[in-house]
Amino acid sequence: FIMLVHSLKLPLKRPALLKVTNLTLTLAIVIFVLIFAYLLRPDTYPLLRLASLLPIIWFSYRFGIVGAITSATLINALIIVEAIITDEPSNTYISQLFILANAITSMVLGAAITELKRKNVELKKINRALTKQLDQNSRLAAKMVTVQENERKHLSQELHDELGQNLTALKTDLAILSHISNEKTQTFVTTLKNNANAMYDSVYQLMHYLRPRELDELGLKKAVVQGRLKSLLNQANISYEVSFTLEQALSKEHEIAVYRICQEAVTNCIKHSNANSLTINIKSSEHFSELEIRDNGDSVKLTDNTGHYGLAFMQERSMALGGSFEIINDGGFTIKVKLPIKTVG
Structure with a gap:
């Protein structure tokens, strides 16, 4: 009854009305059953x-030791008046x-609930700190990925402008020679021409690995559907x-x-799987993007020092953007x- 009267002082909004209704029904049911x-x-x-x-159990749960002692005191006072x-x-x-039973019950429940609430407050505080730290780590990881991509793009451009042009000139000179x-x-x-061609192919593959130019030039869809992944x-x-x-x-x-996850998955499929087909499904909604890469490999080739670095790389990419990896x-x-x-848009 005290809880009900206290709740009536709350602003009459939906949560407050629901609380008052629940308390009223609880009080009515208890009185009806007893009578x-x-x-x-x-x-x-x-x-x-x-x-x-x-009431002792209820007040102990809501207010700890203070509620337990208060409710037990009021109930015991009523018992004394009745006697x-x-x-x-x-x-x-x-x-x-x-x-005596009410006093013992209130002390035990009050002490236990008070300690439980104290631990709960500490856990919530720790959880908020961990959540804050996790958010900071996620932002830092995303920033590191962005910096890494920018550095890769810069290095790829330098290789194309400097080494790539020099190798092209070398191939031209060798053709004249x-x-x-x-x-x-x-x-x-x-022999020199073959070596120059091999060097050019290696540099081209390195440039593509550092920064896939087709992604910038064609966009994600054409790069995945028609680009180098399909060729490989x-x-x-x-x-x-x-x-x-x-x-x-x-x-x-x-x-x-x-694209990077698809690129790494294709590499893993070629090097470490006996699959003869690979399917990539990319879809997005208003809030999420989902990527599923599936092959039909029935076993894994026995290669040394695979290290699972590709899977770790894909997982790190996903976690850096706050996503899940399975x-x-x-x-x-x-x-x-x-x-x-x-x-x-």
Whole structure:
């Protein structure tokens, strides 16, 4: 009843009205049950007095030791008043037992609940600190990924502008030299041309690894569907299928993350799987982007020092953007990534 009166002072909003309604129903049900039981069996009156423990338990849960002592004091006062009014020796004896039981119950429950609430407050404080630290770590990881991509882009551009142009000039000079050289030096010039071509291919692959230019030039969809990933899989005789279901265009950092994960998954499929088909499914909603990469490999090639660095790399990419990363190895190898993203129009 005290809780109900206290709740009536709250602003009459939906949560307050719901609380008042619940308390009113609880009080009405308890009173109805007690009166009904007493009218049905008056001899159970001493047993019905056990209901005096309910407010003690309730107040202990809500207010700890203060609520337990307060409720026990009020209930024991009512028991004493009733014993004085009835003035029956048996009732006085029973009242003494209930007063003692209520006092012990209130002290034990109050102390236990107070300690539990104190621990709960400490845990909430620690949880807030950990959540704050996790947010800071996520922002730092995302920033590190952005810085890494910028450095890769810069290095790739430098390789293209400096080393790439020099190798192109070298190949041109060797082509001219092969036309003016005699038969004695022709074999040597041919070897130089082959070495220059191999160096150019290596530099091109390195530039693509550092920064896939097709992603900047073609966009995510064409880069994944028609780009180098398809070429690598075709060379390995692995069939390739891509499904795109994007409601809106993704932000640049998420496009890079999705492409990088696809790139690493394709590399792992070629090097460490016996699969002959690979499927990529990319879809996005208003708040999330989901990536699923699945192959039908039934075993893993026994290669030394694989280290699982590719999987760790993909997981780090996902975690840096606050996403989830899941691996399923059942009837093939499946990678599922879910990223909470902001889409751009």
